[in-house]
Amino acid sequence: xxxxxxxxxxxxxxxxxxxxxxxxxxxxxxxxxxxxxxxxxxxxxxxxxxxxxxxxxxxxxxxxxxxxxxxxxxxxxxxxxxxxxxxxxxxxxxxxxxxxxxxxxxxxxxxxxxxxxxxxxxxxxxxxxxxxxxxxxxxxxxxxxxxxxxxxxxxxxxxxxxxxxxxxxxxxxxxxxxxxxxxxxxxxxxxxxxxxxxxxxxxxxxxxxxxxxxxxxxxxxxxxxxxxxxxxxxxxxxxxxxxxxxxxxxxxxxxxxxxxxxxxxxxxxxxxxxxxxxxxxxxxxxxxxxxxxxxxxxxxxxxxxxxxxxxxxxxxxxxxxxxxxxxxxxxxxxxxxxxxxxxxxxxxxxxxxxxxxxxxxxxxxxxxxxxxxxxxxxxxxxxxxxxxxxxxxxxxxxxxxxxxxxxxxxxxxxxxxxxxxxxxxxxxxxxxxxxxxxxxxxxxxxxxxxxxxxxxxxxxxxxxxxxxxxxxxxxxxxxxxxxxxxxxxxxxxxxxxxxxxxxxxxxxxxxxxxxxxxxxxxxxxxxxxxxxx
Ligand code: AHR
Numbered sequence: 001x002x003x004x005x006x007x008x009x010x011x012x013x014x015x016x017x018x019x020x021x022x023x024x025x026x027x028x029x030x031x032x033x034x035x036x037x038x039x040x041x042x043x044x045x046x047x048x049x050x051x052x053x054x055x056x057x058x059x060x061x062x063x064x065x066x067x068x069x070x071x072x073x074x075x076x077x078x079x080x081x082x083x084x085x086x087x088x089x090x091x092x093x094x095x096x097x098x099x100x101x102x103x104x105x106x107x108x109x110x111x112x113x114x115x116x117x118x119x120x121x122x123x124x125x126x127x128x129x130x131x132x133x134x135x136x137x138x139x140x141x142x143x144x145x146x147x148x149x150x151x152x153x154x155x156x157x158x159x160x161x162x163x164x165x166x167x168x169x170x171x172x173x174x175x176x177x178x179x180x181x182x183x184x185x186x187x188x189x190x191x192x193x194x195x196x197x198x199x200x201x202x203x204x205x206x207x208x209x210x211x212x213x214x215x216x217x218x219x220x221x222x223x224x225x226x227x228x229x230x231x232x233x234x235x236x237x238x239x240x241x242x243x244x245x246x247x248x249x250x251x252x253x254x255x256x257x258x259x260x261x262x263x264x265x266x267x268x269x270x271x272x273x274x275x276x277x278x279x280x281x282x283x284x285x286x287x288x289x290x291x292x293x294x295x296x297x298x299x300x301x302x303x304x305x306x307x308x309x310x311x312x313x314x315x316x317x318x319x320x321x322x323x324x325x326x327x328x329x330x331x332x333x334x335x336x337x338x339x340x341x342x343x344x345x346x347x348x349x350x351x352x353x354x355x356x357x358x359x360x361x362x363x364x365x366x367x368x369x370x371x372x373x374x375x376x377x378x379x380x381x382x383x384x385x386x387x388x389x390x391x392x393x394x395x396x397x398x399x400x401x402x403x404x405x406x407x408x409x410x411x412x413x414x415x416x417x418x419x420x421x422x423x424x425x426x427x428x429x430x431x432x433x434x435x436x437x438x439x440x441x442x443x444x445x446x447x448x449x450x451x452x453x454x455x456x457x458x459x460x461x462x463x464x465x466x467x468x469x470x471x472x473x474x475x476x477x478x479x480x481x482x483x484x485x486x487x488x489x490x491x492x493x494x495x496x497x498x499x500x501x502x503x504x505x506x507x508x509x510x511x512x513x514x515x516x517x518x519x520x521x522x523x524x525x526x527x528x529x530x531x532x533x
Contacts, residue, residue, distance in 0.1 A: 028517070030441065030468035034455065035420030036448045036475070036532065041373035043447050045091040045414035047365070048407060049154070049379040051332060053098035054133060055121050056348030057385035062393050063145065064137040071396050076136075077145050080398045081384065084391065085149040088407045089414060092200065094154040094331055094379045095142050099210035101202070102160035106170045109138020110190050120210065121348055129346045139174065143196050152200065154240075154331075154377070157226065159204035160212040164226045167203075174198045175233035199235045200377070202274065202331065203227060207242040208255060216258030224268045238376070240272035240329050246309035247280045256313050260320040272329040272376050275313060278387070279303040279335040279360060288337045288351045289491060293462055296356050296490055297430040299335055300460050301439060303360040306333065307367045314374045327376035330368070334381045334388020335360055343385070343392055350385045350392060354493040355502050355523060357388065358402035358485055362458045362525040365410050369445035369456075372418045397496040405485050405504050409527035412454030416447035421455070425468070428461055442466055442520065453477075453530040459520040462490055470516040476533040480516050482507030486524035 052058050065071040065078050072079040096104050099120045108115050114135035125131050146153045155174075157167040169183055174196040176184035184195065203226050205211045207219045214222070219242060227239055241259065244252030256273065263270065279302045286295050310328060317326060335357050342350045361380075368378055380403075384391045390404035425441035444457035459466050484507035494501050507526055510517040520526050 028467040028469045030423060030425035030466050032442070032444065032455070032457070032468055032470045033420075033422040033424070033473060034446050034453065034470060035473040036453060037417060037419055040417040040419055040447070043369050043372040043413050043416050043418055044376060045089065046152075046377035047368045047372065047375055048088070048090075048410065048414055049092040049094065049377050050085075050090055050151070050383040051094040051098070051379035051381045052383050053386075054096055054100045054104070054119060054137070055098060055382070055386060056131070056346060057344070057350060057394070058382050059137050060134070061395070062384035062391070064141065066136065074148055075144055076141065077148060078393065078398075081391070081393070082145075082148045084400065084404070085151070088404070089411055090149050090151045091414065092152040092154050092377065092379070093142070093146060093383075094156065094202070097156055097205055098332075098382075099206065101156035101205045102158050102162075102211040104158050105162065105166065106139055106173070108133075108135045110140065110186075114138070124348060126345045131346065131348070139196070140190060140192055143192065153196065153198050154200035154202065154379070155198055156202035156205050159207060159222060159226060164229065167226055168229065168231050171198070171201070171231050172233065175235075176231075195233070197235055200238050200240065202240045204242045206245070206276065208245065211242065216255050217262045220259050220262035224266055227268045238271040239269055240274050240331070241270045243273040243275050243328075244313065246275045246277035246306065246313070251309050251312055253312060253316055256316050260317065264320065270326045273313070273317065273326050274329050274331045275309060276332040277306045277309055277330055278333070278381070281335065281337050284338065286337060288341045289354055289493060291356065291491060294431045294433065296462060297439070297460070298432070299356055299360055300363060301430070301432075301437065303335065303363055304367070304439070306330070306364060307371070310367070310371050310374055324374075328374050329376050330378040332381040333364060333378060336387050343394055347385050347394070349387050351387060351389065352392065352493055352495070353389065353401045353403055354491050355402050355485075355487050356490060358406050358502070359458055359460060359523065359525060361388070361403040361406040362410070362456065363443060365406065365413070366443055366445040366456060366458065369413050369418060369447060370421070392496070394496070399494050399496050399499045401494055402485065402502040405502070406525055409483050409485065409504060409525065410456055412449065412452065412527065412529060413445065413447045413456070416449040416454060419446040419448050419453065420473070421446040425466065442468065448532070451532045453532055455528040455530065457520055457526045457528075459522055459524050459526075461522045463522050465519050465521050467517075467519045470518065470528065470530070472514040472532075476514045477511050477516055477530045478533045479531040480509035480511045480528060482509045482518065482526055482528045484521065484524055484526050486521050490523050
């Protein structure tokens with residue numbers, strides 16, 4: 001065995017069943033206690049959000065193939081992308097960056113004649129690769145994508161090379177009614193009479209780095225200049241300030257503290273604080289698709305640190321904002337491996353993710369669900385042909401990567417009420433560079449929507465299944481069904497040649513009174529839908 005359980009506790013689980021007044025179940029490895037709560041916080045659908053940037057093959061080819069392309073498209077947008085995003089109920093897209101946003105001038109992306117401009121990512125492109133921005137995909141094309149998929153737009157304003165005026169003009173262009181502002185009339189002349197109704201606005205991106213290299217005090221001063229005269233067109237905005245790089249060893253608590261200290265006594269609203277958290281393997285030998293047991297667990301363990309990042313920044317913010325007006329937005333998250341395995345040289349950062357990254361996705365979502373009261377949104381970085389992608393696409397080739405299926409399996413949590421979950425399960429000893437560490441044997445989250453209880457679970461073990469009983473604190477279960485994502489080879493992915501290697505399969509659930517009996521395979525993500533009586 002590569003990983004190993006610490007001890008066996010199945011006898012306690014059997015006695016639990018007797019106490020609950022039902023016939024004893026066979027000894028199980030784990031007991032999962034669920035407490036549905038009518039007043040549980042809502043898990044916003046926006047926790048399952050997306051991020052797309054003008055970076056490598058994300059926009060061009062990934063999403064935008066052009067109106068004259070032979071690739072099936074709707075007004076230039078890849079049809080398969082629209083269909084697959086709609087299928088998982090995509091709640092939002094964050095656009096146009098990322099680092100790109102802080103050099104982007106929105107006027108370059110409107111009208112019939114568009115300039116060719118410098119793209120921030122040119123400096124990271126391999127020799128000979130030209131990433132000059134065509135501006136073929138601008139605000140109208142982005143809004144059409146949102147409309148076609150049912151997603152809400154989340155725009156990032158240019159703070160580093162833009163001005164408050166450019167930002168305010170963009171707001172007016174998007175949100176003013178025709179006839180009230182020349183900018184709205186210009187929007188109508190460009191094909192969209194109805195206002196776009198953009199509510200979510202990011203004020204800068206990574207202003208501590210590519211977005212201006214500022215300290216928190218400098219950023220706070222600029223933030224206030226950008227938002228004080230925000231034009232009051234409907235809808236009421238949700239303004240997101242740049243927050244920390246959470247993946248730093250010290251979690252970058254200094255940024256959050258410095259920013260909120262500098263905002264004390266000022267009136268500018270801060271509705272959201274953005275956290276970026278990359279499971280950062282850029283400077284390690286870890287590869288995307290070739291790894292051993294230690295590599296499997298290193299990624300899972302590192303990714304799970306997001307929970308601490310959320311908790312610590314939230315606790316710090318409480319000192320400045322005891323009622324928590326400001327919510328957290330994890331608007332960039334995902335596993336970032338070192339360069340070298342891209343699908344093509346000009347598809348910068350495109351990573352052929354595997355089952356390991358799907359398990360990481362499930363861990364992240366279970367953490368987000370368990371902290372739903374703190375989080376207004378999260379956005380995976382980035383949706384297609386990039387770091388933690390759901391798809392790869394190149395010309396007429398398109399494939400769903402394993403993380404896509406986790407989005408599909410977790411749909412039941414969107415806009416549901418968080419339920420209490422306690423998992424009693426022995427820990428797992430796992431290999432690390434220093435020897436070994438322990439991680440939870442199973443992790444998960446639960447929520448209810450009317451009479452439907454959704455429970456999602458991850459078994460990170462490479463070789464051991466976990467039998468478990470799911471027990472309701474009150475009430476019974478009348479029906480149950482499940483889905484599982486796993487593969488006997490932990491390094492497997494889907495490729496253009498073999499697109500269905502890793503896929504969702506039906507999962508057996510045995511219902512007995514207020515119990516659901518299951519057996520979670522190793523290397524697996526499971527989603528249960530249990531109908532409450
Ligand atoms: O997602 C890629 C880049 O990572 C983004 O442009 C930037 O915000 C972050 O550093």
